[in-house]
Amino acid sequence: MPSASRQHASPIPHIHALCMEDEYSTALHAAIESHSLSSVSITYHNCALSFVEAEFDLIVSPANSYGRLDGGFDDAISRSFSPRDDYLALTRAAQAKLYDEWRGFAPPGTCTLLRIPDDFHARSRNTWNTKYLALCPTMRVPQNVNWDHEVIYECTWSLLCAVDRHNRAVREGRLSGRHGEIRSLLMVPMATGVGAVSPERWANQTVLAFEHYVDAMENESKWRSLEPGDIIEYAHEVEQTWEL
Numbered sequence: 024m025p026s027a028s029r030q031h032a033s034p035i036p037h038i039h040a041l042c043m044e045d046e047y048s049t050a051l052h053a054a055i056e057s058h059s060l061s062s063v064s065i066t067y068h069n070c071a072l073s074f075v076e077a078e079f080d081l082i083v084s085p086a087n088s089y090g091r092l093d094g095g096f097d098d099a100i101s102r103s104f105s106p107r108d109d110y111l112a113l114t115r116a117a118q119a120k121l122y123d124e125w126r127g128f129a130p131p132g133t134c135t136l137l138r139i140p141d142d143f144h145a146r147s148r149n150t151w152n153t154k155y156l157a158l159c160p161t162m163r164v165p166q167n168v169n170w171d172h173e174v175i176y177e178c179t180w181s182l183l184c185a186v187d188r189h190n191r192a193v194r195e196g197r198l199s200g201r202h203g204e205i206r207s208l209l210m211v212p213m214a215t216g217v218g219a220v221s222p223e224r225w226a227n228q229t230v231l232a233f234e235h236y237v238d239a240m241e242n243e244s245k246w247r248s249l250e251p252g253d254i255i256e257y258a259h260e261v262e263q264t265w266e267l
Contacts, residue, residue: 042212090129176228
């Protein structure tokens with residue numbers, strides 16, 4: 024599928040969707056169109072990570088709760104962002120961060136941001152000027168997660184909130200000068216490998232999280248005090264993706 028970019032103001036960073044198989048980019052494009060979510064800017068990449076030419080500020084790891092970056096897409100992340108002579112260096116940095124934040128176990132559906140250690144860059148294959156890694160576990164350990172009906176929605180929502188918190192901290196001067204705002208990120212179809220989530224459920228939960236998040240950002244007073252009817256409506260929209 025050709026690249027698609029929508030340059031409208033949005034609280035969501037520019038998304039680089041890395042979809043090695045056409046069925047995933049097709050599903051995501053269809054979900055975006057069905058939700059009329061024109062404010063989200065997306066570029067599709069139907070290739071392996073090593074062939075992506077665009078730069079992006081953050082890359083998303085959708086794997087396990089313990090920060091092991093050595094299987095599936097996490098293997099590609101380690102090979103790209105760890106020093107060439109120390110494959111597990113990024114795993115050690117990720118696990119140290121998870122211990123600080125979660126005592127070593129990040130529950131599925133959460134998001135933890137890690138700044139990739141500066142001294143990795145010159146020694147790694149990081150050609151994208153990527154500074155941050157988002158740890159968004161979709162499962163405790165590698166397993167089928169079809170039983171976890173909303174984990175894609177939860178991970179996507181947590182990712183957007185984590186990026187927003189980071190960007191606000193940068194703007195307000197609460198982070199050191201070496202930190203910058205995250206304006207673009209690269210993500211893959213979450214939990215669609217060993218997790219066995221269908222392309223359609225992944226795409227629709229991702230886009231629904233985008234839609235609800237934009238709604239929350241644009242309607243602060245409403246989301247600060249949601250009424251029961253609103254809550255039921257939002258929950259029902261997510262439930263409709265369970266059988267996809």
